[in-house]
Amino acid sequence: MRVLVIEDNESVCSMIEMFFSKEGIEGEFVHDGLKGYHRFKEEIWDLLIVDWMLPGMDGVTICRKIREEKNTVPIIMLTAKDSESDQVLGLEMGADDYVTKPFSPLALMARIKAVTRRYQNRATGEVEVDTLQTEHFKINKNTREVLLDGNPITNLTPKEFDLLYYFAQHPKQVFSREQLLDRVWGYQFYGDERTVDVHIKRLRKKLGTASKPFFHTVWGVGYKFDESVEEEK
Numbered sequence: 001m002r003v004l005v006i007e008d009n010e011s012v013c014s015m016i017e018m019f020f021s022k023e024g025i026e027g028e029f030v031h032d033g034l035k036g037y038h039r040f041k042e043e044i045w046d047l048l049i050v051d052w053m054l055p056g057m058d059g060v061t062i063c064r065k066i067r068e069e070k071n072t073v074p075i076i077m078l079t080a081k082d083s084e085s086d087q088v089l090g091l092e093m094g095a096d097d098y099v100t101k102p103f104s105p106l107a108l109m110a111r112i113k114a115v116t117r118r119y120q121n122r123a124t125g126e127v128e129v130d131t132l133q134t135e136h137f138k139i140n141k142n143t144r145e146v147l148l149d150g151n152p153i154t155n156l157t158p159k160e161f162d163l164l165y166y167f168a169q170h171p172k173q174v175f176s177r178e179q180l181l182d183r184v185w186g187y188q189f190y191g192d193e194r195t196v197d198v199h200i201k202r203l204r205k206k207l208g209t210a211s212k213p214f215f216h217t218v219w220g221v222g223y224k225f226d227e228s229v230e231e232e233k
Contacts (some may be wrong), residue, residue, distance in 0.1 A: 001116065002043075005029045006036030006062065007051040012101070016049070018104045025112075033057030037065065044071055047116055050095075053077035060093050067094035074115040074159070078103070096158050097185065098195060114186025130182060134168050135227045136212070143169060155206060159185070162174060163199050164207070167215065167225030176222040196223075 003020065007013050008031045020027040030036035040048060048066070050059040058062055059077055066073065076129030077095040096115045098106055132139045138147040144161055146153040156164065166184050167175075176182070177193035185195070200215050208214045216226050 001046045002026045003028070003047045003049060004036065004040055004045045004110070005049045005127065006033060006040075006054060006059070007031065007049070008054055009051070012051075012078070015105055017107055018074075023109060031055075033059065033062060037062050040066070044112060047112060048073055048075045049112075050077055051173055052077060063093040063095050076108075076111060076115060076157075094157065098159060103228075111185070117186055126193070132168050135169065136214075137164075137168055139165055139168055153207065160199055160203055160206070167223075170225070172226050174218045174221050174224045179222070 001024075001096075003025055005013060005016055005027055007016075007029065007220070012033075013029045017027055017029065017158065019102075027152045028039070030039050033050075033054030036050070036054070037057055040062075048060050048062075052059040059079070063075055063077065067074070075095045076097045076099060078099050078101060097111050099111065132141065136149050138150075139145070144158075145158060146164065163184050164179070166180075177196040180196050181193070202211050204215050212227070213228060214225060216224050218224055
């Protein structure tokens, strides 16, 4: 695996590089955002890890520009910003995951493996079930196309699509945040359940209405996907 890390904190880079060495990952480190973006465009990478605050060009702009170019490389964003609005912005700009500093290197490695797993499946030609049909949704796992009542939905981030697909596979089944992190993100719970909450809110905003929210909160437990009419109180 070849990973480009755009991070201006050399101590963080040294820590990541040490764990890359243990995992057999080939990492390249750039400390300036603009230089990192140009370096990204020079070669093909398996993963991009990018800091939010960078000299030259910030990480959010890098994510946005890469996604505008229709590049689907997995992106993990590193940042000291931990507010929900900041997290939403990073995810909306195309990051697949969001790691808040300070972070555990082991947790970062788990996330790297998780976000790359789906892309590796495509590269090896693994074929999954083509289409999932529910009352309101038609979801194609291979082409990553979503139809809602026959209308195409084109503004889902990669992880929003994954979460929708997983819920649609298990209608009315209640999942805790920890379960969703494990089964959709692919890593165990590390205290960042807000990641799930943010994605649920974004899916409700993009897909649901007041009469059809689709994603329901089960208080004290977690969430479920239910195409019934009214939100639970």
